[in-house]
Amino acid sequence: MAITCFIRYQIDPFQRDAFRRYAEAWGRIIPRCGGHLLGYFLPHEGSNDIAWGLIGFDSLAAYERYRAGLRSDAEGRANFEMAQAQRFILREERSWLEDVAGTRNQSRQVAP
Numbered sequence: 001m002a003i004t005c006f007i008r009y010q011i012d013p014f015q016r017d018a019f020r021r022y023a024e025a026w027g028r029i030i031p032r033c034g035g036h037l038l039g040y041f042l043p044h045e046g047s048n049d050i051a052w053g054l055i056g057f058d059s060l061a062a063y064e065r066y067r068a069g070l071r072s073d074a075e076g077r078a079n080f081e082m083a084q085a086q087r088f089i090l091r092e093e094r095s096w097l098e099d100v101a102g103t104r105n106q107s108r109q110v111a112p
Helices: 013-033 060-071 074-086
Strands: 003-011 036-041 050-057 089-098
Touching (some): 003 060
Antiparallel strands (some): 036 050
16 A cells, blocks of 8 residues: 655745755655655645645555654754754644555646
8 A cells, every 4th residue: 555645834935945945855855765755835826835745655664664764864854953943834734645546646648
């Protein structure tokens, strides 16, 4: 069973660029530590203080290995510390979702 961690962030809208740097760093860190980064997303229209991150794993055991890898990753620890020091994340919520077979990573189909 594949699972996805859906992270909802409430961010300080005046520190949008700081959150972008934080997310870009995870783009290097998460794959190195064993997660499948589906992406980070900043608000574009509508609410200006909600952002999302989605990370996939093959199983909960794979997630636990990922967490262990994060704890020993110097760049990962530095990224967490930067977020705490700059306080651009006001709130963070995590939901765990089961992937629906045949729907993830589907390419766009062009009609003939």
